[in-house]
Amino acid sequence: MKPPRTGSVAERHPGSRQRIAFLAVLVVALTASFQTSPAQAHYDGSGQLYAQMEVRPYSYNSLWQTAIDQALYNWNATPTPAYISKYSNSGSSITATSYTDTWYGLYQRCGDNCYYIKLNSRTLSRDASNFSNFVTSTTVHEYGHALNLAHNSITSIMNSSRNRNTMTTPQQHDIDDVNAYY
Numbered sequence: 001m002k003p004p005r006t007g008s009v010a011e012r013h014p015g016s017r018q019r020i021a022f023l024a025v026l027v028v029a030l031t032a033s034f035q036t037s038p039a040q041a042h043y044d045g046s047g048q049l050y051a052q053m054e055v056r057p058y059s060y061n062s063l064w065q066t067a068i069d070q071a072l073y074n075w076n077a078t079p080t081p082a083y084i085s086k087y088s089n090s091g092s093s094i095t096a097t098s099y100t101d102t103w104y105g106l107y108q109r110c111g112d113n114c115y116y117i118k119l120n121s122r123t124l125s126r127d128a129s130n131f132s133n134f135v136t137s138t139t140v141h142e143y144g145h146a147l148n149l150a151h152n153s154i155t156s157i158m159n160s161s162r163n164r165n166t167m168t169t170p171q172q173h174d175i176d177d178v179n180a181y182y
Contacts, residue, residue, distance in 0.1 A: 042158060042173070043181045047148035049112040051080065051182045054087035058094050067132045068094060068119075071139030074169045075147075080178040082147055094139070098122040104164070105138040107145035117142045130165040137164040144174060148181050 058068065072084045091110065096119040104127075106118040119138060128134035140157050149158045156162070156173045170178075 041177050041180050042150045042152040042156070043148045043177050044150040045148055046109060046150075047107075047146045048109070048115060051147060051178065052083045052085075053092065053113070053115070053146060054085055054090040055092045055094055055117075056090045057086045057088060058096075060096055063131065064096050064119075064135060067135035068096070068139050070132075070136045070168070071143060074136065074140050075143050078170050078175050078178070080147075080170075080175055081182045082143075082178055084143065092116065095119065096121050096135075104134075105142040107142045109146075115146050117146070128165065133166065133168050134164045136168040137162070140168060140170060144170065147178050149174060149177055 055072075059065070060068070072086075075082045075084055091114040094117045099118065099120045099122060101120060102123060104120055104123050106116075106120075108116045108118070110116060117139065119135065119142075124134055124138065125131070137157070141162075144158045151160050152158050152173070153161070154173055156171050157167060157169065158174060
């Protein structure tokens, strides 16, 4: 028969107190990291190779021109590598015209440094209560695709159900995703 154990675990096993303290700190740190970890990233790699893009200058009436220019500014003002400039020899373009389709905007990749953004004037005019904001929101969203962002269901310019009349800028999640991708 074994004699009964005497003394604490730490007394019977030298160094165990330090191991227990280390494990306790590790558990607290892991728990905190799970509580503060960012939301899942939403990018798909179908956009442009670089976050700095050029687009052929466009010329529309002031209602469209101002709203589209604001969209470029809204991305350029983010703390990301995204920068969109106008360049007359660019192969990329933004077109606003009436399409029979139901979408508001469409991004199409035509190469590593080439894209087309189409804005559907028919659906935008039909559904907007604030036309300028609606166009800006749609253009910012399409540039999100050019920056490799995918649709999501959170507070984001990439949420297809967002209020286009009020949300006109990339949200923090969009900024984080662009920074993570590039």
